[in-house]
Amino acid sequence: MFKNIVNLVRRTSDKDIDQENLLKDALDSSRMPRHVAIIMDGNGRWARRRGMPRSLGHRAGVESLREVVKASSEIGLEVLTVYAFSTENWKRPREEVDSLMDLLVEYLYKEIDDLVKNNVRVRAIGKLDELPPRAQEAVVRAHEMSEKCTGLNFNIALNYGGRAELEDAVRRIGAKVAAGELSPGDINQGVISDHLYTAGQPDPDILIRPAGDLRVSNFLLWQLAYTEFWLTDVMWPDFKKVHLIRAVVDFQRRNRRFGGLNE
Numbered sequence: 659m660f661k662n663i664v665n666l667v668r669r670t671s672d673k674d675i676d677q678e679n680l681l682k683d684a685l686d687s688s689r690m691p692r693h694v695a696i697i698m699d700g701n702g703r704w705a706r707r708r709g710m711p712r713s714l715g716h717r718a719g720v721e722s723l724r725e726v727v728k729a730s731s732e733i734g735l736e737v738l739t740v741y742a743f744s745t746e747n748w749k750r751p752r753e754e755v756d757s758l759m760d761l762l763v764e765y766l767y768k769e770i771d772d773l774v775k776n777n778v779r780v781r782a783i784g785k786l787d788e789l790p791p792r793a794q795e796a797v798v799r800a801h802e803m804s805e806k807c808t809g810l811n812f813n814i815a816l817n818y819g820g821r822a823e824l825e826d827a828v829r830r831i832g833a834k835v836a837a838g839e840l841s842p843g844d845i846n847q848g849v850i851s852d853h854l855y856t857a858g859q860p861d862p863d864i865l866i867r868p869a870g871d872l873r874v875s876n877f878l879l880w881q882l883a884y885t886e887f888w889l890t891d892v893m894w895p896d897f898k899k900v901h902l903i904r905a906v907v908d909f910q911r912r913n914r915r916f917g918g919l920n921e
């Protein structure tokens with residue numbers, strides 16, 4: 659019965675499709691963001707409001723993820739980074755953590771063929787060695803199967819924390835200094851960026867946070883220095899292609915100054 663409720667709620671209406679088309683026409687191809695990052699939040703509240711267990715909220719959230727990845731490829735983004743599990747999310751009840759890991763494994767096994775078909779390169783970022791073995795296996799398989807893809811770079815932040823990422827980077831840089839491969843005077847912002855999980859990728863142009871909370875929750879702390887925030891009360895399971903396009907259209911109207919003056 660719950661499955662039907664999820665299907666009912668998730669169906670895209672004709673109105674959404676009209677809006678999508680209108681907004682797509684409004685997209686300025688000369689001002690496209692390269693990298694969009696999303697904190698996929700609100701699954702639990704979405705489910706609770708419907709009298710459903712939180713795990714069904716996470717399951718409904720996977721549908722949004724599917725739609726948003728596809729839309730990101732279609733509009734030509736270079737990088738999409740989604741926050742799926744934080745280094746702090748282990749504090750949740752064991753059953754919820756287990757069901758999130760199960761969903762992740764299921765998602766990777768089910769979707770990888772389609773992702774590869776759409777030329778999407780999948781990369782998990784975070785402290786992957788602390789994930790349960792079944793999740794590590796699914797991640798390795800997704801990496802291997804998609805490593806030659808040259809379209810969208812799809813980063814899934816898994817057991818990810820911005821502070822843990824910086825800690826890892828500092829440790830690796832320190833090891834190079836100790837080995838005499840790098841001198842302390844040569845450590846600069848570029849060197850730090852090159853030791854993050856996102857090495858080689860542009861910083862996010864847009865950060866999207868659904869579900870109404872106004873915080874970064876330890877996501878991409880270094881990379882967000884000049885990112886434009888796009889916040890909405892819409893819960894992640896209700897987040898669709900139309901919202902992604904709306905965020906991009908809004909981004910294109912913004913005046914980014916990077917500390918300088920744009921007159």
Ligand code: IPE
Pocket residue numbers: 698699700701702703704742743744747758869
């Ligand atoms: C986001 O939804 C998914 C994860 C954090 C894994 P939440 O589970 O945080 O949903 P809310 O914020 O409790 O509604």
Ligand code: IPE
Pocket residue numbers: 697698699700741742743744747871873875
């Ligand atoms: C951030 O959401 C992490 C993910 C979406 C994976 P949380 O729900 O964990 O964040 P807080 O606890 O509200 O800050």
Ligand code: MG
Pocket residue numbers: 699700701
């Ligand atoms: Mg939350």
